[in-house]
Structures are given as C-alpha cells and as structure tokens.
Amino acid sequence: MSKEVTIAAEERHQPSADDIIDLAISILSDGRDHPELWNEIPVFLLHFPDFPALLLQRRLLEANAETQVHISLVHCIALAESGPLDAAFDAIEDIAITHSQSALVQGALFHLHSLKDPENPKFQLAGKICNAPFQQMDVLEESTHLCCASWLQQSAGDLSKTDWQSVWNSDMAQDIRASIHDGSYRFCNKMACPKIQTNTLVPAEEIAKETPLWDAIVADQLTAMPVGPEVVNLAYDRTCNLSCPSCRSEKYAADSETRARYEEMQRERILPMLKDAKTVFVTGSGDPFASKNFRRLMSELTPDDYPELGFQIMTNGMLFTPKQWEAFPSLHGRVRMLKISVDAATGPTHELLRRGAYWPTMLENMRFAGDLTKDGLVDQFDLIFVVQQENFREMGDAIDLAKQVGATGVYFARITNWGTFSDAEFSRKAVCMPSHPDHGEFIEAMQDERLRDPMVMLGDLNEFLAEPVTATRAFVG
Ligand SMILES: C[S@@+](CC[C@H](N)C(=O)[O-])C[C@H]1O[C@@H](n2cnc3c(N)ncnc32)[C@H](O)[C@@H]1O
Ligand code: SF4
Numbered sequence: 001m002s003k004e005v006t007i008a009a010e011e012r013h014q015p016s017a018d019d020i021i022d023l024a025i026s027i028l029s030d031g032r033d034h035p036e037l038w039n040e041i042p043v044f045l046l047h048f049p050d051f052p053a054l055l056l057q058r059r060l061l062e063a064n065a066e067t068q069v070h071i072s073l074v075h076c077i078a079l080a081e082s083g084p085l086d087a088a089f090d091a092i093e094d095i096a097i098t099h100s101q102s103a104l105v106q107g108a109l110f111h112l113h114s115l116k117d118p119e120n121p122k123f124q125l126a127g128k129i130c131n132a133p134f135q136q137m138d139v140l141e142e143s144t145h146l147c148c149a150s151w152l153q154q155s156a157g158d159l160s161k162t163d164w165q166s167v168w169n170s171d172m173a174q175d176i177r178a179s180i181h182d183g184s185y186r187f188c189n190k191m192a193c194p195k196i197q198t199n200t201l202v203p204a205e206e207i208a209k210e211t212p213l214w215d216a217i218v219a220d221q222l223t224a225m226p227v228g229p230e231v232v233n234l235a236y237d238r239t240c241n242l243s244c245p246s247c248r249s250e251k252y253a254a255d256s257e258t259r260a261r262y263e264e265m266q267r268e269r270i271l272p273m274l275k276d277a278k279t280v281f282v283t284g285s286g287d288p289f290a291s292k293n294f295r296r297l298m299s300e301l302t303p304d305d306y307p308e309l310g311f312q313i314m315t316n317g318m319l320f321t322p323k324q325w326e327a328f329p330s331l332h333g334r335v336r337m338l339k340i341s342v343d344a345a346t347g348p349t350h351e352l353l354r355r356g357a358y359w360p361t362m363l364e365n366m367r368f369a370g371d372l373t374k375d376g377l378v379d380q381f382d383l384i385f386v387v388q389q390e391n392f393r394e395m396g397d398a399i400d401l402a403k404q405v406g407a408t409g410v411y412f413a414r415i416t417n418w419g420t421f422s423d424a425e426f427s428r429k430a431v432c433m434p435s436h437p438d439h440g441e442f443i444e445a446m447q448d449e450r451l452r453d454p455m456v457m458l459g460d461l462n463e464f465l466a467e468p469v470t471a472t473r474a475f476v477g
C-alpha cells in the first residue's frame with residue numbers, strides 16, 4: 001500500500017470521499033497497475049458505503065478522458081467489492097476492449113478475476129519472480145523493453161541513441177525490476193502475459209537456488225544487473241514480405257536511410273552486446289528472411305565469433321525454403337527454437353489472415369522445418385496460432401497439422417489490437433470477449449481434447465478450459 005493511501009486510510013484527519021477519489025486519480029495517473037490500491041477499496045467502502053455512486057458522480061464532472069477511465073476502474077472494483085461481480089465485469093468490458101494493451105486496465109480486470117476465483121494461485125504474484133526483466137532485452141525501433149513489448153509496454157530507453165549498458169540499467173529498467181521484487185508487476189499486462197495466466201512464474205526461493213547471481217538478485221532485491229542480457233530480441237525492423245491484417249494495414253519495407261540507421265545500431269551496440277548473450281531472437285517485428293539488416297546480422301553471428309550464442313527464429317515461414325536455409329550456415333545446428341506463425345489449419349483461412357501468403361508453399365516449408373528438427377539442426381519447432389473470429393474453429397485441426405509437419409509444439413494466443421483495427425472491428429475479431437456473438441462456440445472449441453495434448457501451450461487462453469491445465473512447457477516470449 002502506498003504511503004499516501006495508508007495515511008488516508010488511517011483517518012489522520014478523516015479524509016472525505018473526494019479526498020480518496022483525488023488520491024486514487026493521482027496514483028493511477030502513471031498508467032501502471034496499482035494492486036495495493038485495489039486491495040484498499042474494501043476499506044474505503046467501509047467508510048463510504050455509497051463510494052460507487054460517488055465515483056459515478058465524479059466521473060460525470062471529469063473532462064479528461066483518461067481520468068474518466070481511471071475513475072471507471074476504481075468504480076468497477078468498488079462495484080465488485082460491494083455487489084454482484086457480474087455487474088463489475090459488465091462495467092469493465094468496453095474499457096478492457098479499448099485498452100487491451102494497458103497494464104493498468106488489464107491489471108484492474110485481473111484483480112476482478114481474482115475476486116471471482118480467489119483460491120487460484122495464479123493471482124498470487126507476491127513472492128514469485130519473473131526472470132525476463134533480469135535477463136531479456138527487446139530492442140524496438142525507438143524503445144527497448146525488458147520483456148515482450150506487447151506484454152510490457154514501458155520502455156527502458158532507446159538503444160538507437162544510448163549505449164546498451166545505460167539502457168539495461170536505466171532508472172526505468174530498475175523500476176521495472178523493483179515491481180517484480182515487490183510483487184506488484186505493475187508494468188506487466190497481466191491478462192495477456194502467458195506466464196501469469198498459466199501460473200508459471202517461479203517462487204523466489206526456488207529461483208534463488210539456480211545460480212549465485214539469482215541468489216544475489218533475490219536476497220539483495222537487485223535492480224541494477226551486474227551482467228548484460230542473456231536473451232536479446234531484435235524487433236526494430238518491421239520489414240516483411242506479408243501484411244497480415246492483425247499486424248499492419250499495408251506492406252512495409254525499410255528504406256535505405258532507415259536500413260543505414262539499423263546497420264549502425266547493429267555494428268555499434270547490438271553485436272558487442274551479443275558477445276555475452278546466450279540467445280538472440282529474430283524477430284518479433286517483421287520477418288528475419290525478408291529484412292536485409294536481419295539477414296546480414298544472422299550471417300555475421302558465426303559460431304567462431306559467438307560460440308555461446310543460439311538463435312530463436314520467428315517467421316511467417318513463406319521464405320523458409322531449403323535454398324534460404326543453405327544461405328545461412330551460421331544457423332545450422334544453432335537454432336534452439338523455430339517459431340512459424342500459421343494462424344490456421346486450412347488454406348483459405350491462412351491466406352485470409354496471413355495476407356500475401358500461399359498455402360501450398362507454407363505446407364512445404366513447414367514440412368522442411370519438421371525435417372530439420374528431426375535431423376537435429378533445429379532443437380524445437382513451434383507453430384504459432386493467434387486466435388480470432390475467423391480461425392477459432394480450426395484450433396484442434398492445427399494440432400493435427402503440427403503433428404503432420406513434424407512440429408514439436410503449438411502455441412495459441414488471443415489477438416490483441418495493435419492499432420490496425422477500429423474498436424468495432426476489434427470487437428468483431430475478439431472472440432475471446434464474453435460479449436462476442438460466437439464466444440459460446442469458441443468456449444466449446446476450447447474443450448476439444450486435442451488442446452490438452454502436452455505439445456500445446458495455451459498461454460492467455462488457458463482460462464477458457466473448463467479445467468485449466470498447468471503448462472507443461474513454458475512459452476519463451
Ligand atoms: C509480428 S510477427 C513477427 C514474426 C513473423 N513475421 C511472424 O509472423 O511470425 C510476431 C507474432 O505476432 C503475431 N501477431 C500478429 N498480429 C497480432 C495481434 N494483433 N495480436 C497478437 N499477436 C499478433 C504473429 O502471428 C506472430 O506470431
Ligand atoms: S509481462 Fe509476464 S513475462 Fe513479461 S515481465 Fe511481466 S510477468 Fe514477466
């Protein structure tokens with residue numbers, strides 16, 4: 001609980017309901033989740049039983065749209081604490097759709113779920129450690145994240161302008177790590193994060209046993225890291241051969257000036273940083289085989305110069321041909337994980353959702369990836385399936401497909417709005433939302449026995465199983 005709220009709750013000068021609302025607004029204005037505030041709402045209700053009505057009155061007087069949202073969130077939690085939970089879920093639903101990437105809004109929604117299912121251990125974050133912010137750096141065009149940027153939007157700095165050591169241990173990077181130590185996870189999108197949703201975060205005392213460094217991180221609550229990132233995700237170049245509607249409105253390729261900028265960043269900061277890294281992830285932004293910068297970088301990361309380094313390759317698969325594979329000897333035997341995004345089990349759905357793709361080529365390339373995996377040149381090979389209105393009926397068949405092509409895993413995730421859809425379009429796509437007309441059918445599709453196969457990772461869809469499973473293999477994002 002923050003100091004200010006504690007003082008307020010202790011009635012030093014008997015704060016009014018307006019004082020409490022002012023304080024809540026000021027706390028939430030940073031856009032981060034504040035579970036300590038949610039936990040205090042029953043105390044406010046004790047003092048002000050009409051707190052929900054007072055919040056609605058206050059919202060009417062508020063001109064700023066973001067502040068209105070913040071008041072609405074407090075109102076939803078107050079509703080949940082003082083009446084039937086369904087009313088609170090109804091009240092938050094529209095905000096959750098329009099703010100699907102907000103750590104604050106998704107944190108409030110997460111708190112509502114915790115009230116519905118209080119015994120579920122996934123809601124207990126204090127005392128658990130996520131390793132990502134202590135080991136991972138995701139480099140975007142002008143921001144750098146200590147986890148996948150779609151789950152942890154807050155940037156720790158700009159690697160295109162700053163040396164990597166200053167970004168890695170910036171004040172913001174340290175605030176993010178502090179939020180893991182204090183159990184608030186306030187920067188994380190708790191509804192989207194697969195580790196939170198599948199309860200695969202590790203108890204602090206267990207992770208402390210792994211290495212002397214982890215022991216020090218836990219014992220001393222370290223926020224400044226004495227070593228560089230182990231996992232580096234390169235996600236600055238959006239160049240791609242496809243233009244999937246979930247990801248972009250039109251095709252994009254970096255121009256020569258942009259490519260020169262990337263080249264400089266790769267030479268000056270990324271290559272030196274990778275000297276001590278264990279895994280480089282190419283890429284969460286565009287396609288590794290369509291980007292000239294990534295192609296060059298992958299060639300430069302030879303086993304002689306980077307003996308400890310392994311690759312995670314994420315691709316749409318269309319260019320993953322035997323000829324391309326031969327062009328990258330630096331990948332041979334060093335791909336720890338190959339992820340191919342498929343989003344379908346049939347040609348028409350695939351070509352609709354992966355705009356520019358051609359299903360027969362995709363099938364051929366997936367089989368080739370399966371052969372490489374069988375031959376030990378690739379360690380693991382996952383298909384990725386982003387669930388949306390057009391493909392949810394193919395989820396079970398995608399597991400059969402994965403087995404046919406020799407994949408070792410299938411990872412499902414719900415679609416989020418990356419700004420390519422209007423709110424109305426996104427509501428039509430987001431079949432995971434209870435208000436979606438096909439949601440009931442989606443829940444039925446989730447009960448398909450094939451989804452319980454150990455090769456399947458359900459991430460943020462786990463909650464839709466009648467009996468949720470504990471992930472057998474954590475997704476490495
Ligand atoms: C942006 S792509 C980059 C890598 C590669 N081009 C690919 O498609 O696998 C990274 C992942 O994001 C997924 N994705 C695309 N749009 C998404 C959205 N709106 N919500 C969630 N995931 C999305 C893709 O399916 C893919 O698995
Ligand atoms: S979003 Fe999830 S994976 Fe990322 S830092 Fe937070 S808990 Fe870890």
Ligand code: SF4
Nearest residue numbers: 240243244247286316
């Ligand atoms: S293939 Fe990947 S990067 Fe390219 S448009 Fe589709 S989702 Fe985006």
